[in-house]
Amino acid sequence: MNYLDLIQILDSSIRLATPLLFACLAGLFSERAGVFDIGLEGKILISAFFSAAVAALTGSVWLGLLAGIASSMVFSMIHGLASITFRGDQLISGVAINFLAAGMTVLIAQDWFSQGGRTPQLSGGARFSPIELPFAEALSGVPFIGPLYADALSGHTILVYVGLLTVPLTWYVLFRTRFGLRLRAVGENPGAVDTAGVNVVRLRYAAVAICGVLCGLSGSFLATGLAASFTQNMSAGRGYIALAALIFAKWRPWYALGACLLFGLLQAISNRYSSIDLVLFEIPNAFVLALPYILTVVILAGFVGKAVPPRAGGQPYVKER
């Protein structure tokens, strides 16, 4: 493997990390507010479908993006209704949402396009096109740094950069604003927040809504940036990997970026090589793909630094009995 291979792997790592990053930050908002969300997968999927479908029908990727976000928001509100208003089990609601998305996408795709549960191929204005970062051309000649900047970092679609910018934004909102303080407090001790006169239900709905928007971006990027159409079950477990990244990152935004890039790198490696030859023994591809899940279990087991979830996570808030 030479330097150029490495650049290409880094390039596809960033691309593959982006849907994970959006979903991971989505989960971060929701879970920091005390609402567990294993329905990230479903929201990515429904958004991927509506983004691709509307983009295919209108020819505009931006309308597709809006439709994707809207559909993901609807699912978020179902989750909110079940877990905040009716105080149902958040995990079970998440499971239901994943199935609902898996079924509905194919059902509607078949009804609209009759192509066996997929959307037509997107092209031109129905897809996000790559953006050259400033000076990419000029710097590409510089040894070592040049190719890294011009080929790995530059030339992605706009959503990749939006994703990277969402990390500092999330950090700022959560740790430097009053809203963020309250949001984190409502995930640790909703009773105290309520006593302070802040509406717990409204805060949690706000968190769930932000989660919906970010999952919408994730799905939209998946179908119109990474791929060029919607295919059945195209999220392929990304929602769960994002969940793993969230635990790996211990519910912190900057760590989330690191975790998603790492998991993106693992995907890129397994896409490129059928197995990795380490001279003494061979690592099978399946192991590389399973590595995010194995790492998460190790982290959860507390062998390498303990991951402590928000204290009130998973519990519906009851004002008074």
Added chain:
Amino acid sequence: MDKLPKWADVALIPLINLILALIVSGLVVALIGQDPFEALAIMVNGAVGSTYGWGYTLFYATNFIFTGLAVAIAFHARLFNIGGEGQAQLGSLGVALVCLMVPWPHWLIALPVAILGGGLFGAAWAAIPAYLQATRGSHIVITTIMFNFIASALLVYLLVSALKAPGMAPESARFVEGSHLPTAREVLGAIGIDFARTPMNVSFIVALLACWGLWLLLWRTRLGYEIRAFGHSDKAAVYAGINPVRITMITMLISGALAGLMAINAVMGEQERLLQDNVLGAGFVGIAVALMGRSHPVGVFIAAVLFGALYQGGAELEFETSIPREMIVVIQALVILFTGALDGMVRSPLEKAFLRFRRQPDKPGVPAE
């Protein structure tokens, strides 16, 4: 004091939830321009209108009984085992190894060993998440989800390496003839009843025995009492001298073993070789089945047959109309949503209604908690 009479809790609420799920499903069907009543008629007829339909319905139901019981026993200890899918995958590996390693002379000898193999492998796959939950506090939902993916990666790897049969497809060699389980057609044919050719086999009887065994365990043994006590209040259970680590471990081992047993029906009974994805979501259907069956073995049985009919009916639906098979997944999602997550939406108005109709107690009620 219970706010609801027992019959309302056990029968009325699940029924209302189910009807709500079906109404929304009907709306979905109408939305994609089909007639919901016609669809329902096709599904019912396809599922129970012939011995062919019944055979498939009960074949699917057998899978769902095992995975449903697996989720149900975990629910009793207030553990959410979402890893039925992975445990069933490992169970299929156990069953396949049993069926591949030994030239079995007769299925009556092969079946008990296969049950042992599937159960042991399934239990082993549940053991690590259970241990981590019990001793290190790692959330069992997350660890079992992770183990689902690890299981599927493991199976993919084994089926392209050690277990791969000659040829292109990533699948194992065919099991030996002696491990073939008699199908319903063969059994009923022997006593002169004509039954269509379906994959339904003697595993169905094993599933019924599992229902009965689980009922016995939960309500007639000391261990079952401990499991239920732990589920109601872990603090009170600890105070009563129940070891939480032991109960968590045992419950999850039984749960994993039950999920693993699904393989005797799907792998040993139908496919007769190990395929990459042999569980096909049955581990997740178990969640819906356990929720609808209120975690009681009888309820699980009824719900499993209902879901079996849904799967078979859904297949017919795809065959006869332009509604894709994924309609089943939508109905399944709505059942989980309404019986599981939105339970409170039906329950609290119903509780208020029942309280209004009930006579006031003589003494003013003590406020709950």
